[in-house]
Amino acid sequence: MIYRFLINSSKKRYNIPFRFTIPLICVCFFTIHAGKTVECTSSRGLSGYTYQSISEFEQHIRKSVSDKKNNSSPKYRIQEQLSQADLFYLTKAWNQLSTTAKNEYLSLTIIPDSARVFTTPGNHFEIYYMPSHKASHLNDDNYGFDRNSWQIKQSLPNGIPDYIDEIGWALDSCWELEVNRFNFIAPIPYKDNEYRSDKYKVVAYNASDYGFTYPFPVSDKFTYPKGWSSIIDIATNWTALRYDTNPLDAIRVTCAHEFFHAIQFSMTWNVLENFNLTLDDYPLAWLEGTATSIEEIAFPEVNDYVRYSSHYFSAPERPFLHDNDITNGFYYANSLLMLYISKILSPLSIDFTRTLLFNNYDKQQPFYSNLRTVSNNFSKQWTDILHDFHVASFYTGKYADTSRFLNDAQVFDTITVRDDSIVYSQPLIKKVFPYGMRLFTLRNTTTFPIDSLHLIFEHKSQNTISAADIPWSASILRIHKSIDTSISVSLDNDGNGYHTVYSIAPDERVIAIVTNGHALESKDYGVSFNDCTDNTYSSDTIRFSSVAPDSQSSATALFTLDTTILPCAPSLDFVTDKIYSEKANSMSLILKSTPFLFLYPHFWQGKSSCVFSITAKRGVGTDCDVYKWNEHLQQWEKSSGFTNVTTGDYTTFTTGVPVSGLYSIGKFVDNSKISIYPNPVSLKNGTVIFSGKSIKNITIYDASGKLIVNKSENVPIPYQWDLHTKFNRPVVPGLYFAVVGYETGLNERSIYKHKIMVTP
Structure with a gap:
């Protein structure tokens, strides 16, 4: 047990300082390939660089280390030259660095010369500090902690500045929690010829911001076959961090956060593999989210994580456990999700986080499949866990309910709900980020109740397979003056479903919450709101028909009902808007019929069957197909599942599995024209010209099949082949084969093959 309250500190809920830089893992996204530019995008004050090669990266390392060695100023900070971004990437590129560059980095002195060492009462840490250094607070020597019982404060001087005593107490508390109680692998201590002890080393001197964790390769692979050792550097200017009133809070959350990063380093297989930007296959959002959640678990009176919560509540659609499409602060806001999971799945521990880390520690594995496996271990689907969080996060602020969400629910912002512009019976389609959510909101703007609303x-x-368990999860919230109802929506295996709500009061909101369970892809999802009543039909067979104004085409929908009482009637009608024919023309598609809009209510599916057909007269042949309008992409797409029969002058296309949409019969005309000239061509002064606006790539082979030219990106049109190979050597006379890839009017790819004769 950790005795956290031996030193009083008030629980601050609002005036929480903002963390200016990311400890341990930077947001530095770049990859090095031979001959290509490497761009490092900095974050939160971290310096960023653009490297053209490994050698340039090495030069920066060596210069930064050299500058530090030659600068005796006590205010010099290596982080201002060699950023945390560079340090983290260093572990990825280590095997590609030269021996000289490695030795330069290993000669870097994180521990100051002439530093005094203090062994913490818990006997797990050595804290290195400069006696002449003045922290922003607690420089006096008024107390210490009992060496026989490290939790107990002794109000007697011990020859150590009080700020060092407090750092030591916080670190011992973190060891007790994270290693002894939660049984994580202990951080690997840094050791060399000068610093030989087995205690973990921490520097309390001049780190910028909260702190940094510096990784170092482990030489003793027998004792430590996995992981990296590390040194933590703790900041001592708490005024700059806006913890002027409560510096103890800054000390404690920094120690908890950085110590967990040290554990993450110790539990990785090999941070050098695959050029990933995070340890093994972990996203940065997971590493920072779990480290920030540990702060709250270790020292719940501080509430440092609350500061980052606004990054979620101001934009709840952002993806969790991803490093794209998010703000810098959202890395830390992932702690909300991790704390929620701990609360609902393992209230007295962090078994979810621990199981995931140890699964990978035992056998290296992809992060997202590991995430789903651990969820199944808790008898849950990951998509449902994430969706439950999304729904529970509405119970904050004025809707706070700590039984549904976190214990600090009342201090969080409330998710702002924006009313959507709803067209009844028409789906509202939105893009949902991977592991993100979207809201679809209808507000009753009338002065009378809505009897029933079908969603x-x-x-x-x-x-796709990136959603290996279930692809989607959905719920409905009803919010009037409070959150009146939370309803789970039953979806099929594809993520489709429906639900009916009743008696929607004036000004009441009905919110559909949809969570994307795909790990890697953003996906489109649609919700439609249908304000309609039940209809009673006198027959079990119903026919809908529509004839175009020119009488040259028509459409029919024949329904067979399993029940005679159904809500929301189907509809079928022609559409004359010119946008559809104009778009077809731009795609080299000739419409042979008037477009027909067919609406097949979801509530009818499974309770009826339907045969849908389109008939046209004007020159419809076997080269025609049925096309369906894609409203989201604003283009026509070929529709499968139709058969056709010609009777006299009319051809009818029929399907027994129709879906709602806008349909037309069409004929695609390939207007792509590829020209290759002159041919034959003389080697003495000839050039072969490839023309055609739809050309996307060009490859040329000789008669033996050897690749001569390969233009696969940004092909300039017309393209001029100067009769040289890709290595800029002249070709020899003979027969060559050109393969030209081009795009058709329907955004489909095709190839054109042609022989080219090169003469002397």
Whole structure:
């Protein structure tokens, strides 16, 4: 047990300082390939650089280390030259660095010369500090902690500045919690010829911001076959961190955060592999989110994590456990999700986080599949866990309910709900980030109640294997003066479903919350709101028909009902808007029929069957197909599942599995024209010209099949082949084969093959 309250500190909920830079893992996104530019994008004051090669990166390392060695100023900070971004990437590129560059980095002195060492009462840490250094607070020597019982404060001087005593107490508390109680692998201590002890080393001197964790390769692979050793550097200017009133809070959360990063380093297989930007396959958002959640678990009276919560509540659609499409502060806001998971799955521990880390420690594995495996261990689907968090996060601020969300729910912002512009029966389609959510909101703006509202949930993008459990999860919230109801929506395996709500009061909001369970892809999802009543039909067969104004085409929908009482009637009608024919023309598609809009209510599916057909007269042949309008992409797409029969002058296309949409019969005309000239061509003064606006790539082979030219990106049109190879050597006379890839009017790819004769 950790005795956290031996030293009083008030629980601050609002005036929480902002962390200016990311400890341990920077947000520095770049990859080095031979001959290509490497761009390092800095974050939160971290310096950023653009490297052209490994050698340039090495030069920067060596210069930064050299500058530090030659600068005797006590205010000099290596972080201002060799940023945390550089330090983290260093572990990735280590095997590619020269021996000289490695030795330069290893000669870097994180521990100051002439530093005094203090062994913490818990006997796990050595804290190195300069006696002449003045921290912003607690420089006097008024007390210490009992060496026989490290938790107990002794109000007697011990020859150590009080700020060092407090750092030591916080570190011993973190060891007790993170190693002894939660049983994580202990951080690997840094050791060399000068610093030989087995205690973990911490520097309290002149780190910028909260702190940094410096990784170092482990030489003793027998004792430590996995992981990296590290040194933590703790900041001592708490005024700059806006912890002027409560410096103890800054000390404690920094120690908890950085110590967990040290554990993450110790539990990684090999941070050098695959050029990933995080340890093993962990996203940065996971590493920072878990480290920030540990702060709150270790020292709940501080509430440092609350500061980052606004990054989520101001934009709840952002993806969790991803490093793209998020703000810098959102890395830390991932702590909200991790704390929620701990609360609902393992209230007295952090078994979810621990299990995931140890799964990878035992056998290296992809992060997202590991995430789903651990969820299943808790008898949950990951998508449902994430969705439960999304729904629970509405119970904050004025809607605070600590039984549904975190214990600090009342101090968080409330998610701002924006009313959507709803067209009844038409799906509202939105893009949902991977592991993100979207809101679909209808507000009753009338002065009278809505008797019933039918919501239809439909995925609009193809589901993929990155959602190995379930692709989607959905719920409905009803908010009037409070959150009146939370309803879970039953979806099928594809993510489709429907639900009906009743008696929606004036000014009441009905919010559909949809969570994307795909780990890697943003996906389109649609929700439609249908304000309609039940209809009673006298027959079990119903026919809908529509004839175009020119009488040259028509459409029919024949329904067979399993029940005679159904809500929301189907509809079928022609559409004359010119936008559809104009778009077809731009795609080299000739419409042979008037477009027809067919609406098949979701509530009818499974309770009826339907045969849908389109008939046209004007020159419809076997080279025609049925095309369906993609509203989201604003283009026509070929529709499968139709068969056709010609009777006299009319051809009818029929399907027994129709879906709602705008349909037309069309004929695609390939207007792509590829020209290759002159041919034959003389080697003495010839050039072969490739023309055609739809050309996307060009490859040329000789008669033996050897690749001569490969233009696969940004091909200039017309392209001129100067009769040289890709190595800029002249070709020899003979027969060559050109393969030209081009795009058709329907955004499909095709190839054109042609022989080229090169003469002397």
